[in-house]
Structures are given as structure tokens and as C-alpha cells.
Amino acid sequence: MxxxxxxxxxxxxLLSVHELKTYFRTEEGGVxxxxxxASLHIRKKEILGVVGESGSGKSITAMSILRLFxxxxxxxxxxxxxxxxxSLLTKTPKEMRKIRGKDISMVFQEPMSSLNPAYTVGYQxxxxxxxxxxVTKKEALVHSVDMLRLxxxxxxxxxxxxxxxxxxxxxxxxxxxxxxLSCQPKLLIADEPTTALDVTIQAQILxxxxxxxxxxGSAIMLITHDLGVVAEVCERVVVMYSGxxxxxxxxxxxxxxxxxxxxxxxxxxxxxLDETRPRLSIIPGSIPNPANMPNGxxxxxxxxxxxxxxxxxxxxxxxxxxxxxxxxxxxxxxxxVESNVIAATAATASTTKA
Amino acid sequence: xxxxxxxLQLQQQKLNSRKELLLEVKNLTxxxxxxxxxxxxxxxxxxxxxxxxxxxxxxxTLGLVGxxxxxxSTTGRLxxxxxxxxxxxxxxxxxxxxxxxxxxxxxxRKEMQIIFQDPMAxxxxxxxxxxxxxxxxxxxxxxxxxxxxxYIKELLDAVGLRPNHMYxxxxxxxxxxxxxxxxxxxLSLxxxxxxxxxxxxxxxxxxxxxxxxxxxxxxxxxxLTYLFIAHDMSVVKHISDRVGVxxxxxxxxxxxxxxxxxNPQHPYTQALLSAIPIPTPGAKQDHIILEGDIPNPxxxxxxxHFHTRCRYxxxxxxxxxxxxxxxxSSHFVACHLD
Amino acid sequence: xSKSIAAVxxxxxxxxxxPRFYELRRLAKxxxxxxxxxxxxxxxxxxxxxxxxxxxxxPHDPTTGDLWSRLQPPSLAGGYSGHLLGTDQLGRDILSRLxxxxxxxxxxxxxxxxFSSFVGIFLGLLAGYAGGKTDTIIMGLVDIQFAFPGMLVxxxxxxxxxxxxxxxxxxxxxxxxxxxxxxxxxxxLTFRDGPLIEAAKAIGxxxxxxxxxxxxxxxxxxxxxxFVLEVARIIGAEAMMSFLGYGIQPPLSSWGLMxxxxxxxxxxxxxxxxxxxxxxAATVLALNIFSNWLTTAIDPxxxxxxx
Numbered sequence: 001m002x003x004x005x006x007x008x009x010x011x012x013x014l015l016s017v018h019e020l021k022t023y024f025r026t027e028e029g030g031v032x033x034x035x036x037x038a039s040l041h042i043r044k045k046e047i048l049g050v051v052g053e054s055g056s057g058k059s060i061t062a063m064s065i066l067r068l069f070x071x072x073x074x075x076x077x078x079x080x081x082x083x084x085x086x087s088l089l090t091k092t093p094k095e096m097r098k099i100r101g102k103d104i105s106m107v108f109q110e111p112m113s114s115l116n117p118a119y120t121v122g123y124q125x126x127x128x129x130x131x132x133x134x135v136t137k138k139e140a141l142v143h144s145v146d147m148l149r150l151x152x153x154x155x156x157x158x159x160x161x162x163x164x165x166x167x168x169x170x171x172x173x174x175x176x177x178x179x180x181l182s183c184q185p186k187l188l189i190a191d192e193p194t195t196a197l198d199v200t201i202q203a204q205i206l207x208x209x210x211x212x213x214x215x216x217g218s219a220i221m222l223i224t225h226d227l228g229v230v231a232e233v234c235e236r237v238v239v240m241y242s243g244x245x246x247x248x249x250x251x252x253x254x255x256x257x258x259x260x261x262x263x264x265x266x267x268x269x270x271x272x273l274d275e276t277r278p279r280l281s282i283i284p285g286s287i288p289n290p291a292n293m294p295n296g297x298x299x300x301x302x303x304x305x306x307x308x309x310x311x312x313x314x315x316x317x318x319x320x321x322x323x324x325x326x327x328x329x330x331x332x333x334x335x336x337v338e339s340n341v342i343a344a345t346a347a348t349a350s351t352t353k354a
Numbered sequence: 355x356x357x358x359x360x361x362l363q364l365q366q367q368k369l370n371s372r373k374e375l376l377l378e379v380k381n382l383t384x385x386x387x388x389x390x391x392x393x394x395x396x397x398x399x400x401x402x403x404x405x406x407x408x409x410x411x412x413x414x415t416l417g418l419v420g421x422x423x424x425x426x427s428t429t430g431r432l433x434x435x436x437x438x439x440x441x442x443x444x445x446x447x448x449x450x451x452x453x454x455x456x457x458x459x460x461x462x463r464k465e466m467q468i469i470f471q472d473p474m475a476x477x478x479x480x481x482x483x484x485x486x487x488x489x490x491x492x493x494x495x496x497x498x499x500x501x502x503x504x505y506i507k508e509l510l511d512a513v514g515l516r517p518n519h520m521y522x523x524x525x526x527x528x529x530x531x532x533x534x535x536x537x538x539x540x541l542s543l544x545x546x547x548x549x550x551x552x553x554x555x556x557x558x559x560x561x562x563x564x565x566x567x568x569x570x571x572x573x574x575x576x577x578l579t580y581l582f583i584a585h586d587m588s589v590v591k592h593i594s595d596r597v598g599v600x601x602x603x604x605x606x607x608x609x610x611x612x613x614x615x616x617n618p619q620h621p622y623t624q625a626l627l628s629a630i631p632i633p634t635p636g637a638k639q640d641h642i643i644l645e646g647d648i649p650n651p652x653x654x655x656x657x658x659h660f661h662t663r664c665r666y667x668x669x670x671x672x673x674x675x676x677x678x679x680x681x682x683s684s685h686f687v688a689c690h691l692d
Numbered sequence: 693x694s695k696s697i698a699a700v701x702x703x704x705x706x707x708x709x710x711p712r713f714y715e716l717r718r719l720a721k722x723x724x725x726x727x728x729x730x731x732x733x734x735x736x737x738x739x740x741x742x743x744x745x746x747x748x749x750x751p752h753d754p755t756t757g758d759l760w761s762r763l764q765p766p767s768l769a770g771g772y773s774g775h776l777l778g779t780d781q782l783g784r785d786i787l788s789r790l791x792x793x794x795x796x797x798x799x800x801x802x803x804x805x806x807f808s809s810f811v812g813i814f815l816g817l818l819a820g821y822a823g824g825k826t827d828t829i830i831m832g833l834v835d836i837q838f839a840f841p842g843m844l845v846x847x848x849x850x851x852x853x854x855x856x857x858x859x860x861x862x863x864x865x866x867x868x869x870x871x872x873x874x875x876x877x878x879x880x881l882t883f884r885d886g887p888l889i890e891a892a893k894a895i896g897x898x899x900x901x902x903x904x905x906x907x908x909x910x911x912x913x914x915x916x917x918x919f920v921l922e923v924a925r926i927i928g929a930e931a932m933m934s935f936l937g938y939g940i941q942p943p944l945s946s947w948g949l950m951x952x953x954x955x956x957x958x959x960x961x962x963x964x965x966x967x968x969x970x971x972x973a974a975t976v977l978a979l980n981i982f983s984n985w986l987t988t989a990i991d992p993x994x995x996x997x998x999x
Contacts, residue, residue, distance in 0.1 A: 228631030
């Protein structure tokens, strides 16, 4: 069932997450619903931004795709993840290992913790290549050098023999990207890849990520909390909050016409270089405790438009216009569009123009 | 790129009317020795802060920005003498404080306080919120007995918390609330100067504006002077009156906020501003992307520290250290370009 | 006006409103889940209470023996019914001697470690916090003392001062402080340059107060686990010293002494050494298990997390 279809020729998304629920059991016997019904999709060669603050579930969603979260206490409680029309949830661990690093790769926030300090950088890239492709050591080494060159590391033939501790943070992150790209993945997931880096280095890495899409042809899922990064690099955006997806839109629409009160609040609350605001607007309250989430709409305690329905029922994702999805009673209530919208869109799924 | 004149004039007026300096720093330097061997010989030094000078007027907010290794956090700690300067002068309210002994310094601490980046790490997890806020008063022997509790509740109210929070432990509260506790604690001694070291960097984006607004309100209510240290230019631009940009231990540019952002003179400032992603899609077309990495502060480049990454580098830059000079009124730049 | 920026939109926006002693309750719940640690703790409590109540529960006087009933095997193996675990070479009841011996072993274990931990932790705190020369000198002392084989030093001590319980405690404590000093010092170092201590300094708290109020409570739990391990070690050490004849002297009983005295009669009168041997091994094992469990259980508590 393809609910996110709109006016692109490529109808089938590369990756589609549908109502994913990833829960964690706590020591005291409770359950933390880290991701509670998230849906999103990425098309080939698309750059999708996933924005959220702490507790939003954005990282866990990414880890669920590659099944990298600690398995007790975490488990997938529902939903599905389709990659090239095959469900990832039914794959065996062996099959998942084949996919990781080859079809879907991931880059993490802290390059020092993801790289093995005991092996050279070249060894680690080579290892990934040889794991997935039948090549000789020499060929893999040549390919590693090429990858380092691709990510802009100077003198790659020399650097390939360096250890991670000999490199700066920015360089290590480039190595991570090189490793992730070494087998031409169809999808690259980057989880806060620049958060730990300085601003001037961040600019380099972001440019690198854009180049990646052009040179290697991967789709990119960029997870971040920085709206500036999203505006600069992404084509479409998914906004997550407390385990749920609140809004999905094309970047221009999201920033010029945010629909969800959370997105609106967020855009008004951040200080900006290009505007002078005498006083920042605020979103009152705090992010809910994952172990003790509010009923109904997760955002309602902080929302100025809350009404009775928001307190009791969580609004489903509806599409006020093509390419845009919102989970808010204000929008669904207004347009009188409710849960039948999914059926309605499914009915029009085969049409390519909207 | 230039802003209208009106705010600039107001800015200048603000500066002139509050010319009384609260803090002056002259040629402040800090080297950290690197010792090797059994006898602990010094084999090298980390050039954390090198010959920096600036001043902060009463009631003003000076923002200090820079990337890692620039020395901004070290500067904050040197002013409070949590670290001892290698050389240079720190003059607080007209008094040179470098040579004060431990006891005199302790008395002075009532006047200058610090707010930390990580609210959880700077609050003792075994103390209640009330104890944490009361500790400075206990140490200095003020406000005993009933007055103490009353005052704590007033402080909690001033930072937007409830009186009942006095009995909670920090782990029971969210990040934003913990930061408010840190702020309340810093306020408890009624200081004149507050050094805010990355006070919102560790907080979620939707909470940051609450704390920024709170800091602004408190500044007015209690007549505070801020040294606001951050790496996030947008936040610094919002809250500061003047801004200093640091690179590898040196101040490369220092100017009133509107001037700095409208017309950055130093190549590093230009690159820094250009590198920051703006939350407006399609906004930035040209980027100055600096190549290379930030050099190691143990062995900074000769002459101008920035010369290895500067697109206007000249021979002079490799050899001579540029001094911080006043280019136009109140706008200081350390660069050989003229 | 700052009042308008309320952080709280509901009544009390608590992250985690658990009751006060939740740490202890949590530990208790965890222990019930980790059966092995629970059994170890139960065992230790049994030993502890039997030591306290030794005079009440011992069937016989441990010091007076009935020579007519010497070297009797345990009652289930054919000995007299009044002696559950048999008698020793002087006709003294083994079971009673085990109870009284436990009292001695535990007493020596705890008192010794209390001495050595106080001295060691104090010196370690000082070395870690003050740094510089103080640190070098104290750690130098630690290294020097570590260089000497512990048992030999203890033996020399006792030989010079004369064997007695008090002298044994001195001897063992003298060799026990170093490990506390090292651990306390390294724990202090993890805190010393961090924001917690910086905050305390910025307020103007005096160094001694910083150590007692801010550092010590946060490192206490780790030191507890070391304490338990040391008690286990001292019990073993006392057993060895008494076995060699330089520890507890007759007519007092200690488990080590019982083994020493009963050595001659092995393997015929095996019960003379097997039972005290089992007691030593079991107690040391239980203490180790408990200490291990404590280390993993308190880890999140150390960081002040809500678990």
C-alpha cells in the first residue's frame, strides 16, 4: 500500500517505513515506546532530512532499519520496513549482514567510537569491501585509496596506512563516509554526522554528502536536530517528536509554510543569522519523558491550540496537499479529512500527477 | 548585507552611557605545559590563550565565539581564576586580581559566577535543588535560617521553577530545568559578572529559547554583565552587544554586534559566518569553505595563526603576528590586510 | 516578567518522581533477580549472625575439651551424637569452634579493613586532589610498600611485636592501605577537573569541604566494593598467619588456626581441617560474589542517572 505517492515518475520508493513501532523494556518491567508508529519513505537518489530533538525517535528509527539497536531490551512491536519492495523485518541476521555496508550504509555521530582504534583506516575500509565483494586484497586496497580520494582526504595513498588517532575529527568523519560508500550503497543513513564537528568542518562534510549523491548515486537519510542543515542540504523533511511523525513536507514548504504547531514553534524559536528578532518566541514546557508520555497527541501539553480531542486521541497523518503530511487535529478537523484519507489516497495511488 | 543605521546609533549610545568598565583583560596568556619523563621536563606547551585583550562594560553582554581549540572556555576560567594565567592582567572593577590570595579571591567570588554547559555534570547528584542553591550562601555565611528558605524560593521563582522543586534531586528534572537550577545558583550571591560557558549548547532546540529569554530578563532585572561563550553564532548574535571572534588562542576580530555581522573584516570571521547553515532553503549560494583542519594548539602556525587556511595569505602573514587594531570606531581586527 | 517563562506547564513536571530511598529499593529488587548474589548475601548474613550469637548457639564450650572424646568423627559419620561435626585433638567440639572462630575471623577482617581504608582513602584523596609533590610523595610510598611482599612484612611485624590479635590487626592493616589509596586517587582524578568541582571552586568552597561534600559521596560506592573485597582478602590472610602459628594463638580458635593445628591428623581425622577450610573458602567466595554484584549494580547510581 503506497500512501506517499505523488508527482514523481519513480513511483516505488527505495525505502518505506510503515507505522514502525520499536519499544524497549525497562528494568522495572515497563515499556519505553521509543518509536511509536512512524512512517516515512525515501526515493532513489533523494536526500531526506529527519528532524527531531532528544527522545524524538529519529536515531532509533534509523537503527531499526538496519536492526542495530540492542535486542534485548529493544524489540520491534509492529509496522514494517520495505527496502526495494522486500520487508527487512523478515530477513535473517545473515541476510541483514549482507545488506549492511553494501545496500544500506550508516554513518554515526562520533567517528572515534565507530572506528576501531587498533586497525589502520585502510584496513577497515578494505575489510568492508572484502566482506561484500569478491576481490583480492590488492584490489580492495586500491579501491580504499580511491574512496579516500573521493571524500577529499589529501595524499590518500599515505593516509590509508594511518590509524584513527592520527587523524582529526573532520578527517575521521570523512573516513567513515568513505567506508560507508565503499560498496556503492543505494541508501546512506547519516545520523547527526556533523553535530560533533566544528562549523567550518561541518560545511566541508555537508558538501561531501551532497557530492556523494551526485557521484555515487545513493539516496541519503540525514538525521539531525539542526534546521539550518536541513534547509541547506535536504529535499524533503520528516519532523519527529516523541516517537511519532508530526509532519512531512518538501523543504521549501516546510520552512515557508509549516503546518504543524510544533514545526511553527520551532522555526520561530531559533535565533537566526539572517534575521534580527528582538525576542525569541518560545515553546513552553519540556520534552515528555519517554517512560511517561502524554495521552492523545504527544505535543498537546505544549501546544497553544490544544482542545479536548488533542488530549485523548492521537491524530493520524493526513495529507492537506500533495507531498505534505501532518498529524494534527487542527488540520484534519478543519478540512474534515479524517482517517479515510489513507483509503482515498490509496485509491488515487496509480495516478502520477496531482 | 548591511543593516539600517538606526540600530547602530542606539548601539553606540548604549556603549557610551555604560562606559564604566566592569572587567578588563590585558595581554592574557595561558600555556599548559606538557611534561614527559620521570623528572617531568617540559617538552612542549599548549598555546591555549595568547595575549588577548578586551573589556566588558557594566550591563553589557560580550559574546565570545570560536571553534574547538580557540581558547574561549579557557578565557572564561582564567577570568575567574579557576585556572591561573601564565601572564597578563585581569582587572575586575578597577582592581587587579591576579595576585589576590585564596581568601581574598574567595570573597571576590561573590561578584563573579559561572554557568556551565552541561547542567547535569555541574550539579552534585546527591544534593537536592534547595541544597545546591543554598551552598554558595552557606559558604559565604549569608542569609541563614528562615531567610535562606525564603530567598531560595524567590530565586526559584525568578528562574521559572516552582517552590516545590526545592526538594527534588537534579536527576528528577529535565535538561532545561537543570540549567535553570544552575542559573539560580549562580544568581544566589547577587554577582555582577556572570560567565556563561555554552549555556544552551547541551539543551534541546525547543528549550533553548526559553533559557535565552530567561538570561536576557535576568540581566535586566538584576543588572548583570555577561561574558557569553558559545560556538553557535546565531545565539551569540541574538544575545550579545559586542562580539569577539577567537581562533587558536587569539582574538581575531572584536566589534559591536551589528558591525561584526554586517561587515566582517577578518577572513576567518567571513568564513565562519559563511559556513553556518541558515534555516532558509535556497538562501546561500556562495560558500567560503575553508580547506584543511584547525591546527594543533601545541604547535600553532607561525605569524598569523590563521595563515594556513586563509585565502588572502601573504608572505607577511607567515612571519609577523598581526596585532588587534581598531579599524573603524570600535571595530578591532587582527589582520595584515588593509 | 521572567515569571512568564514558566518551565512548567503541568502541576509538577517531574522527570521521574520516585520516592526517596529508591536507590536502596532498586538494589533490593535487583538482588532478588540476581539469585547468586542473593544467596551470597544470605550466606554472609548467616555467618555474621552466627558469629554474634556464637555464645548462644554453640552446643559446647570451644575451649574446654573432653580428652575421652578426642578425635571423634562427625556424628553422621559414626561419632558421638553430641558433636555434629566431630571433635579435635583435645576433645573440643568442632562446630562450636567454628562459630567462635567465625567471630574472630570476621572481627579481624572488618577492623583491619576499617583501619586500612580510612588511612588509604584519606591519603588517596589528598594525593589526587592536591596533585604535584604531595601526589608524588604519597604514590611513591604506595609503590615502595607494594614492592615488599605483604606476607613477609606481616610476619616480621608479628614476630617483632609478639603474636596477639591486636598485633595481627596492625600487621595486616599496615599492608592494606595502599590499594585504597590508589583507587581513591584515581577516582578523585576523574572528578577533579570536571564541571562539578569547577562549580564548587567557583562558588568558593574550601578544598577540604570539596573533598568531603562533593567528591567523597560520589566515589563512595566504588570504594565500598573494594572494601568488601579487602575483607575477603584479610580473612584469607589471617587464616594463613594463624595456620603458620603467627596469628591467633590457642586457646582462642580461628579457622586458620584450626587448620594449622589439625594438619598433623590429616587424612585420618579429616574433619579437623575440612570444615574450617570450607568455611574460609565459602566466606571468601561469598564476599567476592557480593562485591562483584555490587560493582555492576551501583554503576548507574554513580552517575546519578535514574537507572
